[in-house]
Amino acid sequence: xxxxxxxPLLRVEGISKQYGGVRALQDVQFSCRAGSIHALLxxxxxxxxxxxxxxxxxxxxxxxRIYLDGAPVSFATPGAAxxxxxxxxxxxxxxxxxxxxxxxxxITHPPRRFGLIDxxxxxxxxxxxxARVGGEDIHPAAPVxxxxxxxxxxxxxxxxxxxxxxxLILDEATSALTATxxxxxxxxxxxxxxxxxxxxxxSHRMHEIxxxxxxxxVFRNGRYIETFAAGTRSDDAIVEMxxxxxxxxxxxxxxxxxxxxxxxxxxxxxxxxxxxxxxxxDVHAGEVVGLGGLDGxxxxxxxxxxFGVLIGVxxxxxxxxxxxxxxxxxxxxxxxxxxxxxxxxxxxxxxMLPMTVRENLSFAALDxxxxxxxxxxxxxxxMIDAVVRQLAIKSDGLDGPVAALSGGNQQKVVxxxxxxxxxxxxxxNDPTRGIDVGTKQEIxxxxxxxxxQGTAVLFYSTDYDELIGCCDRxxxxxxxxxxxxxxxxxxxxxxxxxxxxxxxxxxx
Numbered sequence: 001x002x003x004x005x006x007x008p009l010l011r012v013e014g015i016s017k018q019y020g021g022v023r024a025l026q027d028v029q030f031s032c033r034a035g036s037i038h039a040l041l042x043x044x045x046x047x048x049x050x051x052x053x054x055x056x057x058x059x060x061x062x063x064x065r066i067y068l069d070g071a072p073v074s075f076a077t078p079g080a081a082x083x084x085x086x087x088x089x090x091x092x093x094x095x096x097x098x099x100x101x102x103x104x105x106x107i108t109h110p111p112r113r114f115g116l117i118d119x120x121x122x123x124x125x126x127x128x129x130x131a132r133v134g135g136e137d138i139h140p141a142a143p144v145x146x147x148x149x150x151x152x153x154x155x156x157x158x159x160x161x162x163x164x165x166x167x168l169i170l171d172e173a174t175s176a177l178t179a180t181x182x183x184x185x186x187x188x189x190x191x192x193x194x195x196x197x198x199x200x201x202x203s204h205r206m207h208e209i210x211x212x213x214x215x216x217x218v219f220r221n222g223r224y225i226e227t228f229a230a231g232t233r234s235d236d237a238i239v240e241m242x243x244x245x246x247x248x249x250x251x252x253x254x255x256x257x258x259x260x261x262x263x264x265x266x267x268x269x270x271x272x273x274x275x276x277x278x279x280x281x282d283v284h285a286g287e288v289v290g291l292g293g294l295d296g297x298x299x300x301x302x303x304x305x306x307f308g309v310l311i312g313v314x315x316x317x318x319x320x321x322x323x324x325x326x327x328x329x330x331x332x333x334x335x336x337x338x339x340x341x342x343x344x345x346x347x348x349x350x351x352m353l354p355m356t357v358r359e360n361l362s363f364a365a366l367d368x369x370x371x372x373x374x375x376x377x378x379x380x381x382x383m384i385d386a387v388v389r390q391l392a393i394k395s396d397g398l399d400g401p402v403a404a405l406s407g408g409n410q411q412k413v414v415x416x417x418x419x420x421x422x423x424x425x426x427x428x429n430d431p432t433r434g435i436d437v438g439t440k441q442e443i444x445x446x447x448x449x450x451x452x453q454g455t456a457v458l459f460y461s462t463d464y465d466e467l468i469g470c471c472d473r474x475x476x477x478x479x480x481x482x483x484x485x486x487x488x489x490x491x492x493x494x495x496x497x498x499x500x501x502x503x504x505x506x507x508x
Contacts, residue, residue, distance in 0.1 A: 007033075007070065008031035008032055008033050008067075009032060009033060009034040009068070009069060009166060009167065009198045010030075010031065010032045010055075010066075010067070010068055010086075010167050010198055010200075011030070011031040011032075011066075011067040012028065012029060012030040012031070012051075012055075012064065012065070012066050012067075013029055013064060013065050013067075014027050014028070014029065014063060014064040014065065015027070015028045015029075015030075015051065015054060015061045015063075015064030015065075015066070016028070016061060016062050016063050016064055017050050017054065017059065017061050017062050018062055019396075019404070020396060022396045023222050024047050024050040024222050025047045025050050025051060025054075025061070025222045025223075026222050026223050027064075027223070027224070028047065028051060028064070028219065028222075028223065028224045029224050030051070030217055030224070030227075031227075032167065032198045032199075032200055032215075033198060033214075034166070034196050034197070034198050035193055035194070035195075035196045035197070035198070036193060036198060036199070036214040036215065037189060037193050037199045037201055037212045037213050037214050037215075038198070038199065038200050038201065038213065038214065038215045038216070038217065039201050039202070039203070039209045039212070039213035039215070039216040039217070039230070040052075040200055040201070040202045040216075040217055040219065041202075041209070041216055041217065041218045041219070041238060041241075041242055042218055042219035042220055042242050042436070043220070043242055043243060043408065043436035043437070043438045043439065045221075045394065045406035045408060045409065045436075046219040046220050046221065046222065046242070046436075047219045047221075047222040047223075048171070048202055048219055049091075049171065049406070049407075050222075051219070052088055052090075052169050052171060052200070052202070054066075055075075055081065055086055055088070055167075055169060055200075056075070056078055056081045056082075056086055056087075056088035056169065057075030057076065057077050057078045057079070057080050057081035057082075057086075058078055060074075060076070068084060068085070068086070068166075068167075069166075079108070082108065082163050082165070085164075085165050085166030085167060086165060086166070086167045086169070087160040087161075087163045087165035087167070087168055087169070088160070088168075088169040088170075088171070089156055089157055089160045089168070089169065089170045089171060089173045090171050091171045091172040091173075091175065091407065091434050092347055093152055093153065093156050094156065095144045095152055095155060095156060095159070096144065097143070097144045097145035098143065098144075098145060099143070099144060100140065100141050100142060100143055100144070101126060101130070101138055101139065101140045101141070101142050101143075101144060101147075101155050102119075102122050102123045102125075102126035102140035102141065103122070104144055104155060104159055105122075105125065105126045105129055105130075105140075105155065105158050105159045105162050106122045106125055106126065106162065107159075108163065109163075110122055111125065123140045123141070125162065126140040126158070127140055129158035129159070129161055129162045130154070130155075130158050132158065132161060132188070133154055133157045133158045133161065133184065133185065133188055134154070134181065134184030134185070134187075134188065135151065135154040135155065135158060135181075137151075138151055138154060138155060148296070149176045149344070149345065150176050150177050150178050150181055150295065150296075152176075153173065153174075153176045153177055153181075154177070154181060154185075156173075157170075157173060157185065157188075165197070166197065166198060167197070167198045167199075167200065168192065168197055168198070168199050168200070169199075169200040169202075170189075170199070170200070170201050170202065170203075171202045172202060172203060172204070172433075172434040173185065173203075174186075174203065174205065174208065175203075175204075175205075175433045175434040176433065178294070178295040178296060179294065179295065179462075182208075186208065186211060186212060189201070189212060190212070193214075201213065204434070204435065204436055204437060204440075206235050206238070206239075209230070210230070210231070210235075213230040214229070214230055215227060215228070215229055215230060216228055216229075216230055216233070216238070218238065218241045218242055220241070220242060220243075220244055221244070225241055226241060239437050242436070242437065242438070243437065243438045250437070250440070250441055250444065250465075250469060251444050251469030251470060252444060252445050252448040253448075254448075254472060255286065255288075255448065255451055255452060255472070259282075259284045259287065260284075261284070262318075262320065262321035263282035263283055263284045263285075263318070263321075263456075264283055264284055264285045264319070264320060264424060264425055264456035265281075265282070265283040265306070265317070265318070265319060265425050265456055265458070266281075266282050266283075266316075266317070266318040266321075267279060267280055267281045267282075267306070267315065267316070267317055267318075268280050268315055268316040268317075268318075269314075269315045269316065270302070270305060270313065270314070270315035270316075270317070271313070271314045271315055272301060272305055272310055272312060272313045272314065273310075273312065274480070275298055275301045275480050276298050276301050276302060276305060276313075276480050276481070277298075277479070277480040277481040278315075278481055279298070279302060279315070279480075279481055279482055280482070281475055281482060283425070283456045283457070283458055284456060285424075285454045285455070285456050286451050286452065286454050286455070286456070287451060287456055287457065287472050287473075288447055288448070288451050288457040288459055288470055288471050288472050289456075289457065289458050289459065289471060289472065289473055289474070289475060290459050290460070290461065290466075290467040290470065290471030290473070290474035290475070291303075291458065291459065291460040291461075291474070291475055291477060292461075292464070292467050292474045292475065292476045292477070292486075292496055292499070292500060293476045293477035293478055293483075293499070293500045294478075294500045294501070295462055297477040297478055297479060297480065297500075298477050298479075298480040298481070299429075299460045299477050300344065300429055300460065301480075302477070303341060303427045303429050303458065303460060304341075306326065306332070306339065306341075306427060306458075307326070307329055307332045307339055307341040307427060308326040308327055308328045308329050308330075308331055308332040309329060319337050319338075319339075319424075319425070320424070324337060326339075329341070333364065333418075333421055333423070335367075337424075337425075338421075338422070338423050338424035338425060339423060339424075339425045339426075339427065340364075340418035340419075340421055340423035340425070340426050340427065341418070341427045341428075341429065342414055342415055342418060342426070342427065342428045342429060342431045343414070343429055344429040344430050344433065346407075346410055346411050346414045347410070350410075350411075350414035350417075351402050351403075351410060351413065351414060352402070353401065353402060353403040354401055354403065355401065355402065356398065356399050356400060356401060356402065357393070357395050357397075357398045357399070357400060357401075357402045357405065357413060358384055358398040358399060360402045360413050360417060361384050361387060361388075361398075361413060361416050361417050361420065362380050362383070362384060362417075362420065363417060364417045364418055364420065364421050365383065365417070365420035365421045368383075368420070368421065368422070369383060383420050384398065384420075387416040387419055387420055388416070390416070390419070391412040391415065391416050391419075391442070391446070392412075392442065393405075393409055393412045393413060393416060394406075394409050395409060407434055407435060408435050408436055408438075408439035409439075411431065411432075411435055411439065411443075412439070412442075415431070415443070415446070423455065424454075424455060424456065425455070425456045425457075425458070426450060426455055426456070426457050426458070427458045428447075428457070428458070428459045428460065428461075429460050430460055430461055430462055431443060431459075431461075432461070432463070432466065433462075444466075444469065444470055447459065447470055448470070459471060464493050464496050464497070465493075467491075467496060468491055468492070468493065468496070471491070472487065473485055473486065473487030473488075473491065474486045474487070474491060474496065476496070476499040476500060478499075478500070478502045479502075483499065483502055484499040486499060
C-alpha cells in the first residue's frame with residue numbers, strides 16, 4: 001500500500017477530452033495519496049463528471065496519462081477500472097431497480113458454489129456491507145425499486161465498498177441522504193481514510209468539505225485551477241476560484257410580502273395513507289413559503305398530493321379561492337389551476353434523457369403552442385428561446401440530447417419546462433440538490449423574481465441556509481403534519497433545528 005513518502009497512489013497528467021465542439025477537459029492534472037480525502041471542487045460543467053468517468057473507465061481521454069501506484073494504466077471499461085482498484089459512486093445511481101439489494105451489491109462478483117450463485121453467501125455479504133455503511137435497516141431481499149432514494153444511495157455506497165477499492169470516488173454521494181445517513185457516511189469515510197484508502201470526494205456542501213478533506217483541487221471550465229491544503233482558503237475564496245468572479249451574497253433580499261386577500265393556495269386538513277395527517281397551509285401570491293423539518297416527515301408527499309400524483313387524498317384544497325379536486329398532474333398544470341412541480345429526481349422524474357433539449361423544454365407547454373392538434377412551431381421556438389435566455393441554459397445547441405448537459409443545466413431545463421406553462425403556483429422539491437453554487441444563486445434569484453411577479457412558491461429544501469435565505473416563512477413538518485411555522489426574527493437555524501426535532505423550546 002502506498003503512503004505519503006512513496007508519492008501519490010493516483011496521479012493524472014495532461015488529461016483532455018472533447019465532445020464535438022465542447023472541450024470538457026483541457027490538460028488537467030490531479031493526484032491523490034493513500035490514506036487521504038481529496039476534495040474535487042467546481043461548478044456543474046467544470047469537468048468533474050467527465051474527469052471521474054475517465055478515471056472509472058466509462059469514457060476514454062483524448063490524451064493524457066493516468067498512473068496508479070506509480071505504473072501507467074488505462075481502462076477500456078468500468079470493469080477494468082474496478083478490477084484495478086478504482087470504484088466510483090456516481091450522483092446518478094447505477095442500481096438495477098428490479099433486482100434485490102443483495103443482487104445489486106454482489107452483481108459484479110457474486111459468490112459461487114458448484115458453478116451457481118451462492119445466494120446465502122451473497123445475502124451474508126450484503127448484510128456485512130450494509131452494516132458497514134450504517135444501513136442495517138435495509139433488507140437484503142428487498143427490491144431496490146421499493147426503497148426511497150436515500151436508502152438506494154446507501155445501497156450504492158455498500159455496492160462500491162464490496163469491490164474493496166484502493167481509490168473510492170464519491171460524486172455528491174450525500175445529496176440524497178437524510179441528515180442521519182450523512183453523519184454515518186462521513187464517519188465511514190474517516191474510517192476508510194484511516195485504513196489507507198484514497199478517497200476523491202465531490203460535493204457542493206462546503207461544510208462537508210471542511211469536515212472531511214485533507215486537500216482540495218478546483219476545476220473551472222474544464223481546466224485545472226489550483227490544489228491547496230484544506231483549511232488554507234476561506235469558503236468565499238474557494239467559491240470565487242470555482243466561478244471565476246467575485247462571490248456576491250448568495251441570497252437576494254426578501255420581498256417583505258403582505259399577506260392580504262384570498263390565498264393563491266389554501267389547504268385544509270389534508271391527509272393521506274397515514275403519511276400526511278391533517279395538514280393545513282395558506283400560500284399567497286408573491287410569497288415564498290418553505291417546507292422544513294427532518295427529511296422524510298411528509299414534505300415530499302405533500303407536494304405530490306398537491307400536484308395530483310397521489311390517490312386517495314382527503315381534505316380540502318382551494319386555488320385562487322375556489323375549491324378544487326386535483327385529479328391528476330395533467331389537471332394540476334391546466335390553465336384552470338396553473339400548478340407546476342419541480343421534482344426531486346430530475347433525471348428520472350423531470351427529463352426524457354434521450355430526447356433533445358428543445359423537446360424537453362416544450363413538452364409541458366405543448367397545449368399552449370398547439371391549435372387543432374398541430375404545434376405552432378414559430379410560437380414554440382419563441383417560447384423556448386425566451387426561457388433559454390431567461391435561465392442562461394448552456395448547451396451545445398438545443399437539438400442535442402438533454403443527457404449531455406451538466407447537472408446544473410439539466411435542472412435549468414426542468415425549471416424552464418415548467419416556466420413555459422406560465423404557472424401561478426410553483427412547487428419545488430429540493431431543487432438545488434447536487435447543483436453548484438453559481439447555479440444555486442441563479443435559482444434563488446429566480447424564485448424571488450417569480451414571487452415579485454405574483455407567483456406563489458412552495459419550496460421544500462433540506463438545506464437550512466436556503467430556507468432562511470429564500471423564504472418569507474417556513475412550515476415545519478413533523479410526523480406527517482405541520483408542527484410549527486417560523487418567520488421573521490424567529491426564522492433562525494437554531495429554531496429550525498429545534499422545531500425539526502419537535503422540541504417545545506423552539507420558537508413558535
